[in-house]
Structure formats: C-alpha cells, structure tokens
Amino acid sequence: MKIDIGIGQKDRKKIADGLSHLLADTYTLYLKTHNFHWNVTGPMFNTLHTMFETQYTELAVAVDDIAERIRALGFPAPGTYSQYARLSSIKEEEGVPDWKEMVKQLVEGHEAVVKTARKVFPTAEAAGDEPTADLLTQRMQLHEKTAWMLRSLLE
Template identity: 75%
Template sequence: MAKDKPVKPPKIDIGIDKDTRARIAQGLSRLLADEYTLYLKTHNFHWNVTGPMFNTLHLMFEQQYLEAATAVDLVAERIRALGFPAPGTYKQYAALSSIEEVDGVPEWREMVAQLVKGHETCVRTAREIFPLVDEAHDEPSADLLTQRMQVHEKTAWMLRSLLE
C-alpha cells in the first residue's frame, strides 16, 4: 500500500501580508485575554453574588458571561483565520490581559464596579488595535472589534446605572 504524501497547506493569501497579520493577531490575542478574564470574573460573580440585588445581578451576570463565552470563540477564530495560534491557557491570559483578577468575594456594589472597569478595559484594548486593522483594510477584524466595543460600552453603561 502506498502511503499518502502529506500535503503542504497553501500560503495564506488574503491581501494582508504576514507581518501585518501577525501584529493584528497579537492585538487580538490581548483582546482575547481581556475577554476571557472578564468572562471568568463575571461567571465568578454570578456564582457568588449576595444581597438585596441578588436575583437581578445573578440573572444579569449570567446573560453577560454567556455572551462573553460566544465572544471569546469569535476572537479566537479570527486569530486562527489570520494564520496564528490563539492563546488558550490561564498563563497566557495572565500575561496578556489588562484586567485585574479579584481576591475573595466582594460585595455586590464592588462586583458591579469591577465589571464596569473590565468592560471599559475591553473597549480600550479593542480601540488600540483598530488603527492597525483599519490601515490593513482588514474589514472582518474591524467588524469584530466594532461589535465588541458596542457590546462592552452598552454593558458598562447598564452596570454603571445600577450604582447611580
């Protein structure tokens, strides 16, 4: 029986050179780390929230971490489409993320305040990448970043409203 020769995959030829794709993937990796860290923090708060706002926050946090679970997949898949491995370990996320982890279980107001900061951090990270993506005419990445900024800005506003 003849063995099949391995087929070398074709080079990526999407109109963006490899170095630019690498820089975009690096930026998206930072966003992925922020998104995943925020997902984990939100899920933690969902499990551990107490107090008079329990039901409202428990349900709100659940909606937010479910949305975030989808988002991390979209960001990781975009990194892969650009031809690079997506980070996927806690160690990588800790090195790449700008979002601070929390020790212990804060009271509900502090949970909300920390999530506002986390969502705003994701917006800033996405915004930092945008000029490079725009210059490269990388519309799929630009669309992803725009959608993520929109979700995070709206979520931060809704959370801030709970503290007014």
C-alpha cells in the same frame, strides 16, 4: 499552505497580537463575571445573578469569535491561564466582594476591553482588514453598552 487574503504577514501578525490581548481581556472578564454570578449576595441578588449569567454567556461566544479570527489570520490563539494572565489588562479578583464592588469591577472590566479593542482597530483598518474591524466595532459597542447598564446600577 500560504495564506493569501490580501493582508501581508506582518500586518496579520500585528493584528493577531492585538487580538490576543483582546482575547485575554475577554476571557478574564468572562471568568470574573461567572465568578460573580456564582457568588453575588444581597438585595440585588436575583437581578445581578440573572444579569451576570446573560453577560458571561455572551462573553463565552465572544471568546470563540476572537480566537477564530486569530486562527483565520494564520496564528495560534492563546488558550492557557498563564498566557491570559500575561496578556490581560484586567486583574482577577481573589476574594468575594459585595455586590456594589462586583458591579464596579465589571464596569472597569468592560471599559478595559473597549480600550484594548480600540488599540487594535487602527492596525486592522490600515491593513484593510474589514472582518477584524467589524469584530472590533461590535465588541466595543457591546462592552460600552454593558458598562453603561452596570454603571446605572450604582447611580
């Protein structure tokens, strides 16, 4: 059935493509945060173990919200590791860095998600796609705050 929500097919496709990059970044950050939750050691163990759990739990919800928005726009959401590897601007961590490096990488990951969301925003705004613009605003706000909190641990 044809989608008739007041946003043309070309604009919906462009927005969905941008959201696919956001989904890949968010999922990659989720996986990295979960990995660091499992493997953090050192004097900040308890604080970071708990903080990382809170963060990856929030990211799991975000992944679903972003994927469902892509679907509402009428396009399939990427859902494989190979798609995420191709679409994400965040690099996976192969090893187990120390806690300071973990925090540094997560700051960079949250900032990368913000930049990806910011790239999609003008397209959503120009198309009158308020639900996507709202989602992007919420994501940027949360990731900027999380990056600030993590960055504070290193100062």
